[in-house]
Structures are given as structure tokens and as C-alpha cells.
Amino acid sequence: MPGTHLVENLKNLFATVDIGTALMNSFIIAIITTFLTLLIGSLAGYGFEIYRTKGKDMVFNILLLSMMIPFAAIMIPLYRFFGQVSSVSPLIGIDTLAAAILPTIITAFFIFFFRQNTKMFAKELVEAGRIDGLSELGIFFRIYLPTMKTTYAAAAIIAFMNSWNNYLWPLVVLQSPENQTIPLLISNLGAGYTPDYGVIMTAIVIATLPTAIVFFLMQRHFVAGMMGSVKG
Amino acid sequence: MSQVSGSANNTKRQSTFFTRFKKNYIGWIFILLSVLGIGLFYFYPMVQAFLLSLKSGMGANLEYVGFDNYARLFGDPTFITSLTNTFIYLLVQVPVMIILALFFSVLLNDPKLKFRGFFRTAIFLPAVTSLVAYAVIFKYLFGNDGLVNELLLGMNLIDTPLNWLSDPFLAKITIIIAITWRWTGYNMIFYLSALQNVDKSMYEAARIDGASSIQQFFFITIPMLKPIILFTSIVSTIGTLQLFDEVMNITNGGPGNSTLSISMYIYNLSFEYTPDFGYAATVSYVIVILVVILSFIQFRVAGDRD
């Protein structure tokens, strides 16, 4: 039962698998992915809403289409693509963390999310920024970004979680043990004629903690009424 | 700063022309990277997948069959079962989850509530739990001598244990409970963060006018959150149409395909059976078509124009 054998389970876990490497890889992937996802997604979400034109609305709707196909359907062409990339530049080809990261950082999901939240953003602030002589990017970084702190906090939680738990793509694109991530490691643990459930559950607890901590830290930004005070 | 703001003092016509030009040009810069990235990593493979859906055969032995795969769908009872199941999940689960998530986020947004952080984390935790653990827990809870049955027996609500996982109807209920448990906290985050962007003074004004908290919820919170409600319902619709994890890990599609989802069928066609990637791609495009139709309706209902 959990608790009584915790120390033993931990010992077995560290003895049987290289959980340190897997944690490290998952952290590298999740942190880079979260950072880039937020930056690229919010730039686009802001762009689509603030500089709204018919043409951009059309492009936005087309981008949304990319959310609708099951990933399993595009996995094989994507693998072939990275196979071809491998021959040109092995640094971002198959079996590199870069290949695990790249297709996940630009998603219609976060563009959509930021666009919908930008609808709630007081657009007078943009005009105010222009009058103050800020450049358009300046307005984005100096006014929009600090004002939308809670939106970024929510996006960070989701992006980190998605990346941390991402399974299918890392599974097919990462091969060597040095590149293993946490979900793959857990999947391996349960894969025998005689699985050790104590060890599996211990690994799962370790795997769940980082996202829970990220959530706990980020949710503190969700404080009612904070928004009104950040008028520029 | 004062130098630049001088340029804003030009005639009105000039400035409108300037902003309009800028609006278009700068706007494209903001979205350029995303358009390129999604084009490369999603649309290019999507086109390939579509071409694949015009072929059929096992593994690498593919032959061009035109739209035969699409015709085959109509006579495929397993596909029709998976489609029906998925729609049942969608119709029951998405509204329940959205309402629950809204309810929790408003409740947990109250600044006077103690241990808010703890409650929020507790509701969010299911979303981060590893699938392996999640599946073990659910199979344990809903097993024949599991906790749920013991509870129901103890309360004298049932006489004999219910076969939650091996009865076709109850297994669907179990899956719906499982999805709701896992994803309510996830949707709650979107509402919680959006609630911070609602101007607090609106509530104060309403209170002065004597509006009850229920009235405030329906006349301030819901309208203000409309963009996010639209977002979550579309995202949840897509998520449910692509439902895979829960079915795969809790019931494995059973008993006898009664919980099979479309995505799980795609998985079976690609990996569990002798692979037919062409037909699997065809089934994937059915999901795309369905989501496009449903999202279009949702955008219309939400009146996205405002």
C-alpha cells in the first residue's frame, strides 16, 4: 500500500529507470514550449483582434481548421517531413528535442484563446499608447502584456500542462533513451507481464507534481478586481 | 515622447489613412509567424492526409481508390457505432461540463473565500493526473466491487452491484463521468482568468441597484464572458469529437464497441488492426467536417460580430 513502501518504491524507481534524464527532458521541452507558445500565440491573437480586417478574419478562420484534424491523421506526414529534415540538418531532425518541440509551439488553440481574451481588453488603451508615441510593438509589450497578466497565467498553465503530458508526438519522434520524456517512461513501466504498481504510482506522483506546482503558483494571479488598477 | 505625439496632431484624414494602412500592415507582422508555422506543421500534413484518404490498402501497399473510402463509411457499422457514441458524449457531456466549470469559477473567484488556492488546485488536479493513474483509479472506483457500488449499496439505492464497465449503457455513463471529472477544472481556468478582466465597478453598480447575485451572474458575468464561453464550447466540442484517452484507457472501447469513439476507431484502423492508413485518414476528415459544421453553428449562436 502507498505510504508504507514509499522509500522502497522510490529506490526501485531510481534503480530501474533513468527518471532524472526524463524529468530534465520534459522540463526543457515544457519550458521552451510554454515560453514560445505564449509569445507567438499572444502576438497573433492580439494581431487578429486589434488589427482586424476582413482578410485577417478569413485567415483566422482557416487557421482554426488546423485544430480540427485528429493528430493521429497528420502524424505520418509530419514524421516523413522530419525524416527529410534529418538528412539536411540533423540538429532539428528525428530524435531531437527540437523536433519534439517545433510542431507544438504554434497552435490555433492559443491564437484563438488570446484573440477571445483580447476582445475583453479595453481597446482605448491602444489609442492611448499611440498618443503617447509608443510603437505598435511597444504597445503590445508595455501595455497589453502587463494588462493581460491573468490571461498569460492561464495560458502558461495550459501550455505547460499540454507539453508536459504530450504523448503521441514525442513517442514517435524521439527514439534514444537520452531523449525520453516522463509520459513515455511511465508508459514503459506498466508494460510487462509483471508490472510493479507501487513503482508506477510513485513515478506518477513525481510526474504530476510539476504541473500542480505551476498551477498553484499561477492561480494566485487570479485575484478578482486586479484588472482595474493597471490602467496605462 | 512629446516629439512623436506631435505627429498625432496632423489632420484627421491623414491620421485615419495612416492608421488604416498601419492596421493592415503591422497586423500582418503580428500574425506572420503563426501563419507560416501552422501552414508548415498542420496544413501541409493535412493536405497529405487528404491525399492519403483517397487511397486504400494495408500498410505501405496503398492504391488509389478515389472517393471509395468515403462511400465505405456509410456501410461500416463500426464507424456508425463510433459516430453515434461520440455524439452521445458530445450532447450530454459538453453542456454539463461548461455549466459546472462556470459555476466553480464564479464560486472560487470570491475574494472572501478561504483556501481558494487549495480548492482551485484540487479541482484542477484531475486534468494533470497521469492517464495511467486516472485509468486505474476509475476502474477501481467503478469496478464491480468498487467504491461507487459499495456507496450505492450502502445507501440502499441499488440491490445488486451495477456493472459500470461491462454494461453498454452504464459504461457510456462512466466515460461521461470520467471526461467531466477530468476536464471541468481545465475549463475553469479559462473562466477564472477571464473573470479578472471583468470590470469590478459593474458589480458594485449592480449591487447598488439592488441586483441579487443570481441576477449579477446572468446579466453581468455571462455576457462579459461570452467570448470565453464561445472559446471553451468550441474547444470542448473539438476535444470530445477527438475523444480518445478516456475510452482507450478505461473501457478500451468495450464492452463490444459500446463506448468506442471516432478517434479510438482511427487508432484501431491505424495501429491495432492491420493498418489501413487511407481509410483512417478518411475517418479523420469526417471529424474535421463535423467540427467545421458545429463550430460554424456555435459562432453564429454566439453572434461573434459584437
Add this chain to the structure above:
Amino acid sequence: MGNKLSKKFWLLIVALLTAMVLAACGGDSEEGSSDADGGGDGGTTDDGATKITAWAWDPNFNIAALNLANESYNGETEIELEIIENAQDDIVQKLNTGLSSGTMKGMPNIVLIEDQRAQSFLQSYPDAFYPIGDYFNTEDFAEYKIPPTSLDGKQYGLPFDTGATGFFYRTDYLEEAGYTHDDLVDITWAQFVDIAKDVKEKTGHPMLALDPNDLGILRVMMQTTGTWYTTEDGTINLVDNEPLKVALQHYKELMDNDLVKLVSDWSQYLAAFNSGDVASVPAGNWIAPSIEAEESQKGLWAVAPTPRLDMEGAANASNQGGSSWYVLNIDGKEAAAEFLGNTFGSNSDFYQSLLTDVGAIGTYKPASEGEAYQYENEYFGGQQVIYEISQWMEEIPQVDYGMNTYGIEDILSAEIQQYLSGKSLEDVLADAQAQAEAQFK
């Protein structure tokens, strides 16, 4: 002014990001790429050894076996083996994705494939596998292993572990119900059902645990007669399949009389016998270590041959699970084949340590005369469990598993639900046959 400042800021961000991505990925791929080259491409290392990679699942079993093989390898080609561990379902996905994408990048030299899936891989990707029949003698292996591992007369797989089944039972419960070991040897499934009724009546224990979503027990019953869901030429064989019909009748009788403890996953299945709930476990021999994991039941277990279906030519032996090694048709294939032939293909001593160190029973027949196979297992009251299993193994009727085992089973399991709730057996099989023919023409 603000304009310039934010441009600088923007440039800074871009520079920072580029540096971060390059640092993270570059640093990693330096290690990664050398492996990828060595793995898929069969490159050579500094000391001239050929590097080969192998994919397998289960650290305590297959991976351990590979490690052992690596130690005992003494062939001419210098080999450096890298073992990559993935769950079985994961390997199936990775292999399918890689092979169907047309790029062999990242694919391993050696891969373990479950026997029931092998034909679907061999036929789906005709040029992807390398025939290795020249590297070992197929006659040294249990006959039932050959049809699943070969195609068009060419041998592609090197047979590995056996899924030879046994009827593991609790001696105390069966004794209480009035049965001795001799009463349980070479029985039929019909007798098994009767015994189950006695056990339930006299001890209150269900005879066995089953997951209603897993029809493994039907396959075990069917194979005792050498039949399957499909015939050798791939024709779907449900409606006139007499063994399947009888097996289903037994299955329903077990269910209807409450002789089965229903479980919904593997951990519950294990718990069903570890807790002393059920009286027997008719399953592949690989279940033995899980039975032995419960030390308090030491001496209370024994194993009898698998019951057979009451039919002409049926044997008291069957199979559940088991896999074989395959070599992919990429650089390094000769070295990989030589490695397999030298170890799993011909080394009887290696099989002795495989048994003692890993607990794996191979399908290499000469090995069963070795000393390790004679071991008397105290847990099973001193029975020579391994030796008996290896004898049953040689009697397992040959079956061509074909390409559609799992597909047909999904269709069948939907129909079985209806059979259990009253639909007639003839209709059940006829409907399943029609559906399967429509799906797998």
C-alpha cells in the same frame, strides 16, 4: 523614441529565443544524433564494433533477455548493442509510423513483435524486414512458432518466448471440492466447467477471473484444436467454426453460473488470485511469476495441462502470448541477424541462464534437456513446472494467426455481449461473420 526602443527590445527577444532553442536542442542532439546515426544506420563506433539498436518492452523479461544475450554473444562481428525500451503498444505505433512514412530514419535494427501481430507487419511492409532463415535452424524451434514468423516460405522472425498455457490451480480449494491432481490432468473444457461448479458450491470461490473485454480465453480454447478466427488462406471462419461455437457455449455457461470473477483491468486480474479469491488461473506460463509474488500461498499451487475442447485431434496444450525477434532491412542487418543467430538461435547454455536469471522459457527445443529446466519449484509443491511446460509447448497445435485477429475480436466481442443477454449462437456468429467480411475483404 519609443519606436526605436521597442525595436531593440524585440531584437533582443528574438536573439534570446534563438540562443535558447539552439542551446537546448543543439546540446541535446550532439548526444542524440550520434545514437541516431549509429542506431538506424548501423554505423561503426571508434573501436570498430558495429552499432545495432533493439526495441523491446518489459524490463524484467524481454529487456533482461536482450541484456543476457548481449553478454553471451561470441560471434565474429564485433557488436555494440543499444537496447531501447518502449511499451508494446508504443512500439507498434512507432514502427507503423516509421515504416509507412517511407523514411527508415530512427528505425531500430532489431525489434520484438508479438506473434499475433507479426503477419500484419510482414504483409503490410513487404520490403521492410530482412529474412534471417540462414542464421539459424528453424527445426530447432517449437513448430507452432513457425507459421506466425514466416511469410511465403521465408523465415523473418527468430522465435523467442513461449506462451504455452497451463491450468494453474489452488490445491487446497480443489481438494476441498474433492479433486486430486490426477483428476485435473488432460481434462476437457466441459469437465473444467463441471469442476468449476463443484468448486463454487463447496468452497464458495469462483473458478477463474476474466475481463469481459478480453477474449483471450476463447483463443486458448480454440487453439487446442488448431483452429482460429481465420483459415490459412485468410478466409474469415466464424459461422462454421465448430471449436469456436463450443468455446462460446462454455464461456456462457461459466458466466451464467456465476463461476467467474469479473475484473476490469490487469491489476484487478492479478489481485483476484493473489488475494485467494479465485481457485484457478488458466493462462500463459508467464503468469507464474505473478502467482509466486504472493509468498503466503507458497505450496498451495500446482499446474496441470490446459484443458482441451472435446473434439477429434485436440491437444491438451495451447498458447497465449509470446513474441519473436525481427531484423529490419537497413544497414547493420547482417550484424543484427548474426547477433540473434548466435544467441537466441543456437546457444543452449544461454537458454539455461535465461531461465534461471530472467525466468523466460524460450521455444528452442534442445534447451529443455538442460539442467535448469529440471528445477523442482517449491512454490508449486516441488513440481517440475518448467520441464512440464516445455513438454506441453512441443504439442501446441499450429495455427496461422493471420492478419485480422484483433479486428475480428472487436466485432465478435460486441456480438458476445448480445449472446450473453440471450441472442442465439447461430445468429451471433452469422452476424459477426457478415460484419467481419464487410470490414476485412
